[in-house]
Amino acid sequence: MSAEATNPGAPSRRRGRPRIDLRRLGRAALLGPVSRDRLPDAIGHVAEAHRAHHPDADLAVLRRAYVLAESSHRGQMRKSGEPYITHPLAVTLILAELGAETTTLTASLLHDTVEDTEVTLDQVREQFGEEVCFLVDGVTKLEKVDYGAAAEPETFRKMLVATGNDVRVMSIKLADRLHNMRTLGVMRPEKQARIAKVTRDVLIPLAERLGVQALKTELEDLVFAILHPEEYEHTRALIAADAATADPLAVISEEVTTVLRDAGINAEVLIRPRHFVSVHRVRIKRGELRPTDFGRLLVLVGEDADCYAVLGELHTCFTPVVSEFKDFIATPKFNLYQSLHTAVASPDGSVAEVLIRTHQMHKVAEAGVVALGNPYAPLDPAASAASAEPAEDGERADPTRPGWLSRLLDWQESAPDPDTFWTTLRADLAQDREITVFRSDGSMLGLPAGSSCVDAAYAQYGEAAHACIGARVNGRLATLSTVLIDGDTVQLLLAQDAASGPSPDWLDHARTPGARIAITGWLTAHPEGAAVPAAAPRPPVAEAAAGDAVRPAGAHAVVDLPNATVRLAGCCTPVPPDAVTGFAVRGGAVTVHRARCAAVDRMRAVGREPVAVSWRTTGEVRVTLVAEAFGRPHLLADLTEAIAGAGAAVVSATVEPPSEQRVRHTYTLQLPDSAGLPALMRTMRDVPGVYDVSRAQHPATA
Secondary structure (H helix, E strand, C coil), X not given: CCCCCCCCCCCCCCCCCCCCCHHHHHHHHHCCCCCCCCCCHHHXXXXXXXXXXXXXXXXXXXXXXXXXXXXXXXXXXXXXXXXXXXXXXXXXXXXXXXXXXXXXXXXXXXXXXXXXXXXXXHHHHHHHCHHXXXXXXXXXXXXXHHHHHHHHHHHHHHHHHHHHHCCHHHHHHHHHHHHHHHCHHHCCXXXXXXXXXXXXXXXXXXXXXXXXXXXXHHHHHHHHHHHCHHHHHHHHHHHHHHHCCCCHHHHHHHHHHHHHHHCCCCCEEEEEECCHXXXXXXXXXXXXXXXXXXXXXXXXXXXXXXXXXXXXXXHHHCEECHXXXXXXXXXXXXXXXXXXXXXXXXXXXXEEXXXXXXXXXXXXXXXXXXXXXXXXXXXXXXXXXXXXXXXXXXXXXXXXXXXXXXXXHHHHXXXXXHHHHHHHHHHHHCCCCEXXXXXXXXXXXXXXXXCEHHHHHHHHHHHHHHHEXXXXXXXXXXXXXXXXXXXXXXXXXXXXCCCCCCCHHHHHCCCCHHHHHHHHHHHHHCCCCCCXXXXXXXXXXXXXXXXXXXXXXXXXXXXXXXXXXXXXXXCCCCCCCCCEEEEEECCCEEEEXXXXXXXXXXXXXXXXXXXXXXXXXXXXEEEEEEEEEECXXXXXXXXXXXXXXXXXXXXXXXXXXXXXXXXXXXXXXXXXCHHHHHHHHHHHHCCCCXXXXXXXXXXXXX
C-alpha cells in the first residue's frame, strides 16, 4: 500500500492493488468455515498479500484464527451493515499489504474477539500461544463500566505499556483505527469529529514516530476530510483538475531515467503522487501550486552508495535547488526513515522534488516497524529459547524500542491521574523532532528538540535531578534554562545537600513531560519551598584591593632596575614560578605582571619598554584566587575549611551577590610556598558545587 496513494476518492495516476470489497467478503464470511484442507475464501486477499512478502509463510494458523474469529463474531453486524468479521479481515489485509509477519496477522484477525465476544485470553493463549495472546490483550479496550470517562485514556496507557514490550501492538491498533476511519461515515457528525481529533492528536503522531507512513498519510487525509471539509474539498478539486492535464513530472522522469541509464546506474524511477494533506501543506507554503507540486519523483536503487551516485548525476545534469537538499541517510530520522531529498530544475524551468533511497529504505519508509517483521525472533535459531525469557525488569528486550517510547513509559508511571496522562500524552506526541546529546562519559541521551538542561537532568537522573544546580554544555558553564542542540555534550552538576529542590522557574524551561511531572510533584509536596541555594553572607573581613597590591619587601621578585620598588600586579597576581615581565611606572616603581596578562599587551601597544624580572628563592607568597560555584548553604564554610586544610591562610575574601544560582568567591591567600598553589586549587575545585577555580584577572590600568 502506497503512503501517498491512499486518498479517499482521489484520482490516481497509477494502478495499485484494488481495495478490499467488504460486501463480497461479508457474503463469503456468512458461508462460515470451510473444510480443513483449504483456506476460507474470505481471507484469500490476506493470503495473497501475505505470500507476496513472505512466500514461505504457513497459512494454517491464519485459517485457524479466521475460523475462531468468524464463529465468535457470527451474528454481529457493523453500523455500516456488513458482518462484523469484515472489520478484522480488513485490518489484517492492511497489515498484510505492509508486510507484517504471520504472528501479527493472526493477532489482528483475533483482535476484537476478547473485547466483543465470549472468547477469553486463556482460550487464545491455549490455541495460538503466548505471543498472540499478548498482542490481542494489548489492543483490547478497557470496559467503560469499570473505568467510566477514564476508559479511553487508560486504554491508551495500557496499549502504550504493551507497545513498550512489543511494538506490534501499536501496529495492529493503527491498522484498526485506519479501517474504522475509512468507514466512519455511518457515525453521527459529532462522534466523527471526536474520533478524528483523537486520531489527529494521538494515533497519527504515533504512526509517524513508528515510521508507518503508509498508515499515517491516509489517516491524515481522512482526518482532514472530517475536521476541515472546506479545505479538503478545495484540495480535492485542485488534484482532480491536475489529473485531467498532462503530467510535467512524466517528462522529467524520462529525462532522469535516461541520465541514470547513461551513467550505468541501475535505478527505478517512479512518479509518486502527493496525498491530500501534503498538497494542502505545499499550497500553504508556496501560496500557489506549481504543476510539479502534485507529486515527487522516487528513485529506487540497490545499495546505499548508489543513492549518492544518483544524487551526483542529478546535480551534475540538472540545476539543483540547494536549499531543498537533506541527507536522511547519513543522519536518519528518529523513526527509522532514511532517504536523500533534493530538488532539480529541468532546462524548461520545471522544478521537481526527488526522493532517493534503496528498496529496503523504501520498505521501511512505508511500513516502519512493521517492515522489521518479528523484531523478537533471534538471528540464531539456537538462541530461540533464551530470547523468550523476560528481561530482569520483567519486560521483554525490545531492539526496536526508540528513546521517545522509553521516556513516555517512564513519565506515565508518575501520572496516575487519567486527565493528566491524557493531556500530557497529547503534548508529548506533538513534539515531532528529536536531538541526541552526549553525557560526559560519552553515552548518548535522546531528547525532544527544544529541550533544556532541565530536561536533560531529569532524563538522566530521574527524581535525583531535583538537586541539580547547574550544567556544563560543551565544557562551558551554562544555566539550566539553556536550550540544547543536536550533538551537545552535557555534564549535569548535582548539589550534595538533600534539602535542595527545583525552583518553580524550572517549569518555564522544562519541555519533556517527565521533567514537568517530577517538578510539579515536588513543588506540590513542598509548598514551603526548598532551602534555596544562595550565596553565603559576605564575611566581615576587609576586601582585597582590585588594583596593584604592594607586597612586603621580600616579595621574591627581582627587577633589572637599581633601587626600584617592586609591586606585584593585582590584575594577575603573579607568584613563583610564573613567567613574568615588568614595566616601570611613576614614582620609580616597577609593576610585575604575568607574561600572559592582558595588561602586558596594552603596555607594549603604547610603546612601554619591559623590564626583566626574575624570582628569588621561593618562600611565602600571596595570591588571589577566584572560585566560581553554584550557590548552596555552607559553601563559604566548606571552601574556607578546604583552604585551611591545604595550609593556606585567608588574608581577605569577598562574595558577590548570586546570579542564576551562581556565585563568585574571591580569596586573597597567603601560602607558605608557591609550589603548593596547584594542589590548593585542586582542593578548592573538589568542594561540592565549585565548578572552577582560577587566578584573579582584575581590570588593570597602565
